[in-house]
Amino acid sequence: MTTRISHWIDGRDTAGTSGRTGPVYNPATGEQSGEVDFASAAEVDAAVTSAKQAAAEWRQSSLSKRAAVLFAFRELLHQHTDEIAKVITSEHGKVLSDAAGEVARGLENVEFATGVPQLLKGDFSEQASTGIDVYSIRQPLGVVAGITPFNFPAMVPLWMCANAIACGNAFVLKPSEKDPSASLVLARLWKEAGLPDGVFTVVQGDKEAVDALLDHEDIAAISFVGSTPIARSIYERGTANGKRVQALGGAKNHALVLPDADIDMAADSIVGAAYGAAGERCMALSVTVAVGDVGDKLVDAVAARLPKLKVGSGADPDTDMGPLITQQHRDKVAGYIAQGADAGAAVVVDGREAEVPSDGFFLGTTLLDHVKPEMTVYTDEIFGPVLSVVRVETYEEGLELINSNPFANGTAIFTRDGGAARQFQFDVHVGMVGINVPIPVPVAYYSFGGWKASLFGDTHMYGPEGVNFYTRGKVVTSRWPDPATSSIDLGFPRTR
Known part of the structure; x- marks a missing residue:
């Protein structure tokens, strides 16, 4: 029996009317678990109309009321973490601890947004000219979409909606049609936290819904996270329609391992970062750049750890790595492994030969050595449990390799040398840098985003840049009549 997964409009579950739906699977079993409604352009318009009405009232709410809703939502997220994690695992496949960790990182953004009274404080200049004061304020945009x-x-929607709502906007979410149910859990928790109906909306769907949001005249801003080709398309279409757009694209994250690195620490870190969530993370390490004679030791250390990883259902607490999201994606990743082998890469560990459950969309861990920059396993974002090792002779050669890559989301360096680490953070052309930290996702009071083909637009996600993205500045210049010339009795001596 499959579950019907609907929209959330005006504070309630709303069944689709387009007649179009899509299947939702449990990746661990390969069985269809749900059927999600796909919104038509007319349904998107109705949802945005509801959100627009709600935004007009929500922007008038006091900062203290908004903060109170955010605090209540934060508590509910904390209380329901296990429930949300189970929903994520059932449709995405990642292990429960990963799913709970995702919720925890989303919670950080909600906690940041609870500080909205401080975050929206403006500046004031008294007596900028004689009798004239100047001050700045930030105001919401209206209806924004993610x-x-x-x-x-769960985490990426929370990157967006927490700040957007705290700043006084209404937020319309279009989640992935592959695992849409977590969005509805968030919607119910927002309502329970006291958020007025219509301020948080979910429209399920595919490209038709996305295009309708991009073209809708009442959507002021679009936030996106996904692949680079789609990010580019959304940025171009959204900005052509006069919208603010922040579009985060793909990645090919490199770890530079210097000869003096702690091999055990580096190997542990790289394995977790490369194969966690089956490599389906935009911050996953997909390339290790081994400098000098560290290559053999590092490859041996990584290879020795892979047989210890249990691949299976994410619902099993003993599982280390779950399935991939779909059969098609699993086959695509396996095809990249074949291409790498055919191109001359050394297949140290072959995930296609791993003992994995026969049902579901499973693939074992893969380690490729002696990968060359012209191979597709290096050039393409694989988004799977495949780690490529590229060998270079010097730090300078490794740095040039990283800086010449069109993706520039995250990178890391493993070394005991503080001077080398500081030089790397200065030299590298990447938006997020880890020093002996394999996945350098910033905490919520900084902002997330890469450079080059990993980001379209000039605004990073969440944190201070997120607050700026979801508001616009206004400067007020004021002058009042001189009290000394006023005919009104002020009840106290006049001063000049």
């Missing part, structure tokens, strides 16, 4: 990926169905 288009989010399958790999983080």
